[in-house]
Amino acid sequence: MYTLNRNALINLLIIKSNFMSWSILMNSILTVHSKCRVGFYPRSNLKRFPVPDDKVDWSTEYKQYNPPNYTFPGLHGKPYADPEIGDPNFEPLWNSIDGNISRVSYNGPYHIVNGFPLNPLGRTGICGRGVLGRWGPNHAADPIISRWKRLDNGNMAVGVNNKPILQFIAIKRGDTGEWAIPGGMVDPGEKVSETAIREFKEEALNSLSLTDKIQWEKEIDEFFSEGEVIYQGYVDDCRNTDNSWIETIAYNFHDESGLTVGLLKLHAGDDAVGVRWVDITPDLKLYASHTEIVNSVLKLRIKN
Known part of the structure; x- marks a missing residue:
């Protein structure tokens, strides 16, 4: 399928990321790129x-x-899926904006060997496109909706460390059974922030009445007008391959008072079997790289 010759190896060593130094990228292989190498x-x-x-x-x-x-096999002919590499009508613009599709990696330029993009974090134990629609980076958006956990009297709940307990909205994935951030893939031409909001609405507002949904959508649109980028980059996802991988931008939308999305009664959407407010604790385990992303929110909101 592809081989890495001496010149390609040398080129890989001199590629620099736009968002992290090469040394950080090398270190992140052991800490980030692990779930997509097993089983x-x-x-x-x-x-x-x-x-x-x-x-x-x-x-x-x-x-x-x-x-x-x-x-x-189910990818063939899907509107969100690339053709096979080698198709004479498929001439992707790697590391570029290709029409309404971004083939740019958040981690900087990735290498192309024999026409195939190489996973910037290294080998995964499987090549091809797997179940992902795009060759190279597949961009997602992950909204981390947070609030402070409160007692029945409205006061903030505190943990064993005497610090307030931060919660976020998590969904239980139907495919793996793991709890995760309610994110999704970015549609062609869609802004990443729009994806984050769309995915949250699909998951959280799934079973509301039409009247309630319209009212809540107005509240949520205002709530989502402000958010902070928590993470931008590669995701250690079990769907990654040597030639296709997931990257995300994770946004934190925090309900400080708990009177906006903090009051929502949550209902799982089509891609999830459960949804709830989850305490962010040291032993929290989530899907893919979501634990690390959620912990970044905790560090942001709870100052030492």
């Missing part, structure tokens, strides 16, 4: 080729590396 690939019976920690980086020689190639 069977989703929606398949293919087991990933073993990738030890010291063989993740493309610049490290790994002669035995022979990952299985997989692209989910």
